[in-house]
Amino acid sequence: MYTALLKHIHHYCPLNKAEEQAVIESFNLLELKKKSLILEAGQFCKTNYFVSKGCLRLFFFNDKGVEQTTQFAIENWWISDYTSLALKKPSEFYLQTVEDSSIMVLESAAEEALFERVPKLERYFRLMFQRAYGASQHLAKYNHNLSREAHYRHFSKSFPDFVQRIPQYMLASFLGFTPEFLSKIRAKKDQPIS
């Protein structure tokens, strides 16, 4: 079950056998059915999560009590509430499985101990956060620039498999529109963007 994680780390930061062993000893495997809650708002998030298989989402309840999904993570993505994790503040988010999922769990204390044993993993996580932050810069651009429909089209084109596998009401929430509006624009998906 550590294969996906080790392969991912190797791609950015080659490890020897002893370093691989240190990684294996630092993570726990979590096998969860879909719709399992991993983190709730108000809790202190003390863990970083790597998705080996399945899909997770980060969401909150807006002022009207409606769920709003702000982020998804599929295979080979990391996800957590990084502010709660870094600043030891209660989380404002919920983290939940969207599908049956296999998740590699890295507790904060285990992470610090792992960095002591394998300092070069700082580089791996530096690269992960740099890429994730870069992606968030681009998302801000799309949010500012594209119409809701164009945003959906862009997202579908960039992540076609992903759009197929997640429930449509979650995708609608992530893109900031109603499930009805999403159905409407999906119905005319063969038409050119107006």
Next chain:
Amino acid sequence: MYTALLKHIHHYCPLNKAEEQAVIESFNLLELKKKSLILEAGQFCKTNYFVSKGCLRLFFFNDKGVEQTTQFAIENWWISDYTSLALKKPSEFYLQTVEDSSIMVLESAAEEALFERVPKLERYFRLMFQRAYGASQHLAKYNHNLSREAHYRHFSKSFPDFVQRIPQYMLASFLGFTPEFLSKIRAKKDQPIS
């Protein structure tokens, strides 16, 4: 001119004198008047920027040819187009000084050489990107949840000095509304949020 940068690094990752010297030798100082362009869309971004003094902004031109600011950086913040930097792709953004600014410039090649000399700086940058990414997760929440007016009020309360020092049309662009709408909500700033 290296004082602010070294102090900032020390806070997260203490350095000895030799390591400080390696940092000093790796950066260049850029002193720019306000409204100087540092990066243009289409160029390959090869540099990371630390603001010692002043203010920078990241922006793009939307489909209507209007500037949209997506990010600001004041003292002790890093800013760049991290996707262009990491993936060696042409940038989709412009980077410009908002005020007369002193900027510490770290070229990619110098950064890699610096990581070889002082590997612990991977930790410093890992922490910087983790925090920045955490902040972007919260920004996504506010963008989904708050009305435009509430977003402005929240932003003003969180960053009062910042709101005072940047031109209002840039703040309006960043928050996604017109300068006229911003003037209107600032005019009633002593009223409670409706």
